[in-house]
């Protein structure tokens with residue numbers, strides 16, 4: 001794994017970019033420099049709820065129940081090794097009508113991995129998910145949003161569109177639901193000002209962590225969006 005500043009600088013120089021530009025291209029969620037990332041469309045009334053790092057038996061079922069009660073379709077970017085442990089839960093997400101995406105097999109930073117490792121991470125997660133749900137996967141989200149040109153090439157060869165987000169809530173850190181909701185409200189306001197849809201990054205994983213604030217925040221986000229006449233879509237609408 002390449003993590004030292006010197007190694008990052010070497011990778012950046014190899015890619016023909018200054019180090020600052022490399023960090024932007026590889027890690028900034030909406031940067032399009034290394035390849036096309038699906039973020040959102042031009043209709044500010046559209047909103048996608050996306051949940052990463054599941055399936056998680058301590059949080060995903062509660063979320064599925066909430067989404068079903070409000071008749072909202074969301075997107076789940078699943079980690080392959082968690083799908084292997086919880087295939088029935090992955091199946092339930094799909095059977096509930098949600099969109100399922102690939103979030104790699106073991107969740108590494110792909111900006112620092114070899115092409116062979118990147119391919120095996122994405123291909124094994126596709127296999128794990130497709131074995132569990134019996135359907136095809138079309139979307140891919142790189143862990144931490146990190147990528148480099150080869151990540152896009154491999155994802156595309158495997159039939160996947162790469163998706164990031166334009167609203168981040170930092171809900172992997174412990175915080176009250178109200179703080180998650182505030183970030184989403186600010187993000188939607190900003191996206192409306194720029195005439196673009198909202199693609200919200202949330203987390204129902206990792207395995208065995210209860211995500212109570214995220215589930216509670218989801219209830220408020222749905223109520224807000226419905227009151228504002230917004231429509232729930234999945235990133236497939238923006239590919």
Ligand SMILES: [Zn+2]
Pocket residue numbers: 052053103107143144
């Ligand atoms: Zn993740």
